[in-house]
Amino acid sequence: xxxxxxxxxxxxxxxxxxxxxxxxxxxxxxxxxxxxxxxxxxxxxxxxxxxxxxxxxxxxxxxxxxxxxxxxxxxxxxxxxxxxxxxxxxxxxxxxxxxxxxxxxxxxxxxxxxxxxxxxxxxxxxxxxxxxxxxxxxxxxxxxxxxxxxxxxxxxxxxxxxxxxxxxxxxxxxxxxxxxxxxxxxxxxxxxxxxxxxxxxxxxxxxxxxxxxxxxxxxxxxxxxxxxxxxxxxxxxxxxxxxxxxxxxxxxxxxxxxxxxxxxxxxxxxxxxxxxxxxxxxxxxxxxxxxxxxxxxxxxxxxxxxxxxxxxxxxxxxxxxxxxxxxxxxxxxxxxx
Numbered sequence: 001x002x003x004x005x006x007x008x009x010x011x012x013x014x015x016x017x018x019x020x021x022x023x024x025x026x027x028x029x030x031x032x033x034x035x036x037x038x039x040x041x042x043x044x045x046x047x048x049x050x051x052x053x054x055x056x057x058x059x060x061x062x063x064x065x066x067x068x069x070x071x072x073x074x075x076x077x078x079x080x081x082x083x084x085x086x087x088x089x090x091x092x093x094x095x096x097x098x099x100x101x102x103x104x105x106x107x108x109x110x111x112x113x114x115x116x117x118x119x120x121x122x123x124x125x126x127x128x129x130x131x132x133x134x135x136x137x138x139x140x141x142x143x144x145x146x147x148x149x150x151x152x153x154x155x156x157x158x159x160x161x162x163x164x165x166x167x168x169x170x171x172x173x174x175x176x177x178x179x180x181x182x183x184x185x186x187x188x189x190x191x192x193x194x195x196x197x198x199x200x201x202x203x204x205x206x207x208x209x210x211x212x213x214x215x216x217x218x219x220x221x222x223x224x225x226x227x228x229x230x231x232x233x234x235x236x237x238x239x240x241x242x243x244x245x246x247x248x249x250x251x252x253x254x255x256x257x258x259x260x261x262x263x264x265x266x267x268x269x270x271x272x273x274x275x276x277x278x279x280x281x282x283x284x285x286x287x288x289x290x291x292x293x294x295x296x297x298x299x300x301x302x303x304x305x306x307x308x309x310x311x312x313x314x315x316x317x318x319x320x321x322x323x324x325x326x327x328x329x330x331x332x333x334x335x336x337x
Contacts, residue, residue, distance in 0.1 A: 015046025069178030112171030115160030130157025159192020259335030
């Protein structure tokens, strides 16, 4: 039996009814040349049996929590499929999701990544139509909380949200898969920027729609999420930002912190939501300090990874900066979101 064209890799920690619903939506796909690999980072009792659905389903059990990127990498290594779709376990894919992703990828040979039209399950508004990058290394969903009608045309974006995305195996073999050291958050930013350096493109497939129950596994304003996001955006800039952008990072970071304090004071934005979730300004400061301390501890490893990216890049620094600036979110917009 020949390998399927696409493997859909789904990491899960909690499993349960949300994962079952996700798999049911895959069973309703109009395009059928795929198999599904669930990577179970948690309890076996919450993962469905492989004979439940009308498509090939395998379950990988690492025996520990491998994190998001580590789980995806296990799925990639266990298959020879030319395309790897990545899907959160708290999503519901519309029936043409895979067909539209594959169609967009096939039409663009230099596209190594393809972003879905991800919509919030509760409101129907946009969650992500690809990703933006900020000059402090943070990434943010393009179109977040906006009306879907504004994003009904396919086109070029910088990189996809790995909540629901398609990757070309050729690209992953060339640049390496997800960096499992990130564990949670920003792995898709890191992978996307490495792909940009290697000359790969990303397409947004406007008709590849997925509904997302946002932050089911980790709450949207938790200290755990804040810790990984803050640490990993520093890892992103050390690995992938060219020197001209790297020099701007401290100023962009300080500006973001200032805007976030402003939003805490006036009770708006994500920073205020973090405060209302029970965390204090002091705990936020401790997270920032911890993120920088962890980054210093890992600096030799991060610099070795940076050197590998520099050796294998296929576009100029000027072109990389041009692409980043084209798909940039400002510090003020980031703090307000």
